Amino acid sequence: MPIETDVCIVGGGVMGAATAYSISRMSDRKIVLLDRYGLGNEYCSSNDVNRVFRFAYGGDQFYTEMAVESLRLWKELEKETSQELLIPAGLLMLEGDDEHANRFNESSFRMLTKLELGAHIYNGPELKKRFPQFQAGRAFFDPHGGVLLAAKSLETFASEAGRRGVKILEKHVTKVQDKSGLEIETAEGQTIRAKKLVVTVGPWSNGFLKDGLTGMTPTRQQLVYLKPSRDLERFRPSSCPVFFTDYHYGLPAAGINGVKISNKELIDPVDPETARRSVDQEQIEQCRDACRKFVPDLAEGEVVQTKVCLYDMTENSDFVIDRDPDHRDIVYGYGFSGHGFKFAPLIGKLLAELVLDIDPSFDLSRFSVQKSRRKPQLTSGQLGKGE
């Protein structure tokens, strides 16, 4: 028996779940959310312990303003569900040798100052006093940085959507056809007839795109969780901020007894069907080297967990949030280029607005699905790669 619905969302990572949550909050539409591996699966990009939240976006006022709005929505969700999802910690951008990273940090500071968002500079001795875990000649501080509990956030969006009647199914979509209405077919032999379709399949998006639409490149990213060699409590978010170094970023121990470190410069294009899901020893050593320079107590720490996740990179790292140019009932949300999680409640809302034919609350022209309408490729480091 075909399933009849108003909205079918394909892809149950954080963006699909946040969209289902938003549509179910804003309307009484019937919604079906499909994921080929089930929600919170090990292959998606959304199911890790934690993710960075930050206002700091270099000189990019647009993303900074989106982050401000997103923070408001995270707080609203926390209040509504009585769940802690975003743990305040601040973001410390440590000055190093890489000129792109230093430029990003400095322009973030200038933008946050211009928008009166409370940025701060620490010189070496001040840094040592305020955050003795770190060493650098200088550092910029974004007080609104924090740690998002990622897997918990995904689960919260999904359970709130489920509570409002969204049907969540483990199904692998193999075909979408327009037969006077959208027909979505799955590998399990299920047909879903929908008035609207939302495609939020992250690194698998290319399989859903026609020629002329913006593609994305899935890249393999490697995460290492290190337990400090002494005094783990000094690395909790209450005393340790999120941090950026030349080529790495780190998150304090939240949701796990280890500090997450990852290389933010890694470009390793892969096929999501065959990507190797284990971490290379070389990456662990590089994380240790970065710690030796900037966070010495982590350098010899025990590896408590590792993980591989895929970014879905567009050419200029800008998202795709748009309707299909030839079919207004198909809405795309992908290309979150390794920095989308912090915006999940806002992206869910924007995709919901497109589905419900409401004027979007942010100007989406920058996020066009049409190649010809997008900005040229960015120079390295402009948005802060990933995270």
Ligand SMILES: Cc1cc2nc3c(=O)[nH]c(=O)nc-3n(C[C@H](O)[C@H](O)[C@H](O)COP(=O)(O)OP(=O)(O)OC[C@H]3O[C@@H](n4cnc5c(N)ncnc54)[C@H](O)[C@@H]3O)c2cc1C
């Ligand atoms: C290592 C890493 C670190 C990151 N760090 C940060 C950070 O610190 N801060 C930040 O803001 N962002 C960060 N990001 C980015 C953020 O996590 C992603 O932008 C976000 O999780 C993407 O969510 P999504 O729902 O678009 O995709 P996904 O979570 O990948 O979900 C897509 C889903 O689609 C399903 N699917 C695929 N094909 C089909 C099909 N044919 N039928 C049905 N289902 C299908 C998959 O099973 C999957 O569950 C990071 C990403 C990675 C990989």
